[in-house]
Amino acid sequence: MFEEKQPAVSVDKLTWMYEQMVKIRYYEDQMVEAYTEGKSPVFNIGEGPVPGEMHLATGQEPAAAGMMVHLTKDDTVTAPHRPHHHAIAKGVDLKKMTAEIFGKESGLGKGKGGHMHLFDPEVKFSCGGIVAAGIPHAVGAAMANKMKGKDWVAVAFIGEGAANAGAFHESLNLAALWNLPLIVVVEDNSYGISVPKTASTSVESNDLRASAYGVAGAYVKDNDPIAMYKASEEAVNRARNGQGPTIIEIQTYRFLGHFQGDPELYRDKDEVPGLRARDPIMKLRQQLADAEKMSEQELEEIETRAKKEVDEAYQFARDSDYPKPEAALNDVFTS
Amino acid sequence: METAKKRMLTGNKAMAEAIAQEMENDQNVFVLGEDIGKYGGIFGSTQGLIEKFGPERVLDTPISETAFIGAAIGSAAEGMRPIAELMFVDFFGVCMDQIYNHMAKIPYMSGGNVRLPMVLMTAVGGGYSDAAQHSQTLYATFAHMPGMKVVAPSTPYDLKGMMTSAIRDDNPVVFMFHKSLQGLGWMDQLDYAVGHVPEESYTVPLDKANVMREGKDVTIVGIQMMTHYAMEAAERLAADGIEAEVIDLRSLAPIDKDTIIKSVKKTHRLVVVDEDYRSYGMTAEVAAIVSEEALYELEAPIKRLAIPDVPIPYSHVLEDFVLPGPDKIVEAVKQMMDEA
Ligand SMILES: Cc1ncc(C[n+]2csc(CCOP(=O)(O)OP(=O)(O)O)c2C)c(N)n1
Numbered sequence: 298m299f300e301e302k303q304p305a306v307s308v309d310k311l312t313w314m315y316e317q318m319v320k321i322r323y324y325e326d327q328m329v330e331a332y333t334e335g336k337s338p339v340f341n342i343g344e345g346p347v348p349g350e351m352h353l354a355t356g357q358e359p360a361a362a363g364m365m366v367h368l369t370k371d372d373t374v375t376a377p378h379r380p381h382h383h384a385i386a387k388g389v390d391l392k393k394m395t396a397e398i399f400g401k402e403s404g405l406g407k408g409k410g411g412h413m414h415l416f417d418p419e420v421k422f423s424c425g426g427i428v429a430a431g432i433p434h435a436v437g438a439a440m441a442n443k444m445k446g447k448d449w450v451a452v453a454f455i456g457e458g459a460a461n462a463g464a465f466h467e468s469l470n471l472a473a474l475w476n477l478p479l480i481v482v483v484e485d486n487s488y489g490i491s492v493p494k495t496a497s498t499s500v501e502s503n504d505l506r507a508s509a510y511g512v513a514g515a516y517v518k519d520n521d522p523i524a525m526y527k528a529s530e531e532a533v534n535r536a537r538n539g540q541g542p543t544i545i546e547i548q549t550y551r552f553l554g555h556f557q558g559d560p561e562l563y564r565d566k567d568e569v570p571g572l573r574a575r576d577p578i579m580k581l582r583q584q585l586a587d588a589e590k591m592s593e594q595e596l597e598e599i600e601t602r603a604k605k606e607v608d609e610a611y612q613f614a615r616d617s618d619y620p621k622p623e624a625a626l627n628d629v630f631t632s
Numbered sequence: 633m634e635t636a637k638k639r640m641l642t643g644n645k646a647m648a649e650a651i652a653q654e655m656e657n658d659q660n661v662f663v664l665g666e667d668i669g670k671y672g673g674i675f676g677s678t679q680g681l682i683e684k685f686g687p688e689r690v691l692d693t694p695i696s697e698t699a700f701i702g703a704a705i706g707s708a709a710e711g712m713r714p715i716a717e718l719m720f721v722d723f724f725g726v727c728m729d730q731i732y733n734h735m736a737k738i739p740y741m742s743g744g745n746v747r748l749p750m751v752l753m754t755a756v757g758g759g760y761s762d763a764a765q766h767s768q769t770l771y772a773t774f775a776h777m778p779g780m781k782v783v784a785p786s787t788p789y790d791l792k793g794m795m796t797s798a799i800r801d802d803n804p805v806v807f808m809f810h811k812s813l814q815g816l817g818w819m820d821q822l823d824y825a826v827g828h829v830p831e832e833s834y835t836v837p838l839d840k841a842n843v844m845r846e847g848k849d850v851t852i853v854g855i856q857m858m859t860h861y862a863m864e865a866a867e868r869l870a871a872d873g874i875e876a877e878v879i880d881l882r883s884l885a886p887i888d889k890d891t892i893i894k895s896v897k898k899t900h901r902l903v904v905v906d907e908d909y910r911s912y913g914m915t916a917e918v919a920a921i922v923s924e925e926a927l928y929e930l931e932a933p934i935k936r937l938a939i940p941d942v943p944i945p946y947s948h949v950l951e952d953f954v955l956p957g958p959d960k961i962v963e964a965v966k967q968m969m970d971e972a
């Protein structure tokens with residue numbers, strides 16, 4: 298009788314995704330500035346209000362927004378060393394997150410963790426600096442959800458480089474074996490630091506590996522937010538319904554270096570301008586304007602709101618105090 | 633008249649030069665690890681190698697430490713002389729089985745019949761806000777376990793000479809290099825990260841400490857950055873009339889007891905400074921050696937400076953608090969002199 302039509306994505310969801318993506322982009326742009334403070338004319342990684350390594354996600358917004366739109370605060374997310382886009386879209390307290398990155402007492406970890414080690418149990422978010430280490434944590438969260446009889450899911454975000462670590466393969470086998478509500482999102486930004494995917498991975502994409510574990514696989518091309526939305530929706534439903542894990546690989550774009558200060562001698566000078574020309578935020582904006590008939594004013598309102606929230610978070614971080622030096626000795630054990 | 637200028641190199645170039653010379657000498661030497669090819673190693677230890685020797689002998693690996701360190705072991709057993717780089721020592725957690733259950737034990741368990749002539753080189757150290765998973769030294773973790781030679785050179789001269797020795801050694805050598813002593817453009821610019829390095833190949837033994845400064849009042853034993861901090865402290869103490877003898881431990885396993893004991897017999901006081909955790913660490917080991925072999929030589933209780941048994945925090949105010957530095961060393965020595 299009736300034809301199966303591709304279910305349309307509601308304008309509310311698209312708007313939500315757009316706002317997250319704009320927020321993430323602006324957050325990272327501000328971080329480029331903050332990170333550079335105190336590091337010029339001579340770059341010194343240990344100087345400035347934001348010292349240490351800094352891995353930014355500019356260009357990789359669709360993976361986070363397209364998945365997180367399906368999650369609630371009861372679902373768990375683990376993220377890798379490049380975690381800001383996931384944290385923001387998961388609803389991590391932006392002020393406390395930024396304060397943490399500035400090394401302040403008011404930060405998520407009281408200044409002990411920093412940008413690679415953000416923990417917000419309120420929204421079940423965590424990340425870490427050891428490649429692939431978050432995957433087994435997500436397996437554990439999925440296991441806990443199942444033991445508690447909840448339909449909550451767990452999502453591990455990783456880079457394509459992490460898919461060659463033992464933890465990836467062990468975790469997927471375990472999650473499949475125990476039929477856990479786990480989703481692994483592989484963000485393929487073409488590089489693990491300087492090593493191109495073609496030099497690190499024996500298959501073209503990691504969704505192809507799904508059959509090796511007996512799980513579902515999906516592939517999202519060209520950093521497409523809507524395709525990511527759809528692949529994620531399917532995977533989340535599968536997990537919530539007790540039908541087991543999914544691997545989603547998304548082809549995404551790293552507009553910046555592996556970390557700030559990366560000389561990027563391993564890639565062509567034209568590569569990034571080419572990637573930037575396919576900016577997923579501009580694409581989604583266009584779509585909202587054309588297909589959803591959103592006015593320029595409506596779009597600008599969204600953008601202003603997102604930026605305001607980010608500006609407030611940075612202000613909060615800058616205004617906060619540093620911890621007392623002796624506080625370094627606290628929290629080895631929790632009380 | 634011109635005097636010949638001393639040839640100066642940064643730590644990373646000294647290391648890379650040793651590797652290049654050994655690769656030229658011996659076709660069996662090869663390097664593998666993450667970002668060691670075009671990138672030249674995140675901390676520059678393999679700079680220029682892929683250009684010279686090509687991707688067959690300078691292999692960028694996937695992020696698969698168990699596999700490539702295990703493969704280094706397997707190839708060493710076949711007579712190759714691999715140099716594997718573990719990018720940060722902190723990542724040992726994902727591959728320690730290969731390191732301590734296999735690399736360190738196969739030669740012994742085989743009754744000496746299997747040789748593993750390999751080097752595992754790895755970056756250590758903090759002080760630049762890289763937080764708990766990227767700032768450790770873990771000297772004692774490795775030195776504790778038998779079956780591996782563990783070295784931690786602190787000058788460009790030693791980085792080259794000890795790397796050459798490590799490659800030529802028929803045993804597995806864990807070669808720890810300190811990030812801040814590589815002389816990299818994007819870190820603190822430290823004078824001691826640049827030093828005289830002869831062009832021709834030479835070796836520095838893997839089992840000898842180095843007396844960096846002679847003195848009669850107190851012995852300060854340091855490792856890598858802490859040795860340099862001890863030297864800074866010694867200069868300041870000298871202004872107050874206290875002559876410190878500074879020992880760069882350099883070889884963690886085997887440890888050079890003789891140099892330490894000899895010095896303590898002269899100075900009768902000992903301070904040990906370490907960038908590793910305090911409990912069960914290198915400071916405890918050096919203190920134990922002196923207690924066992926020179927206790928009655930001591931005129932004051934031994935002092936230990938190390939990270940106070942907490943993970944290394946991110947915020948620089950917190951990290952500064954836990955890391956030993958010249959101020960803390962000066963203070964410890966002065967306290968010790970006052971107590972006597
Ligand atoms: C176990 C481990 N090995 C190596 C590293 C060093 N490292 C940090 S990020 C990275 C590359 C990660 O690549 P990918 O997973 O593709 O993530 P991306 O950086 O591209 O987001 C490497 C090798 C690490 N942190 N942990």
Ligand SMILES: [Mg+2]
Pocket residue numbers: 456457458484485486487488489490
């Ligand atoms: Mg990548």
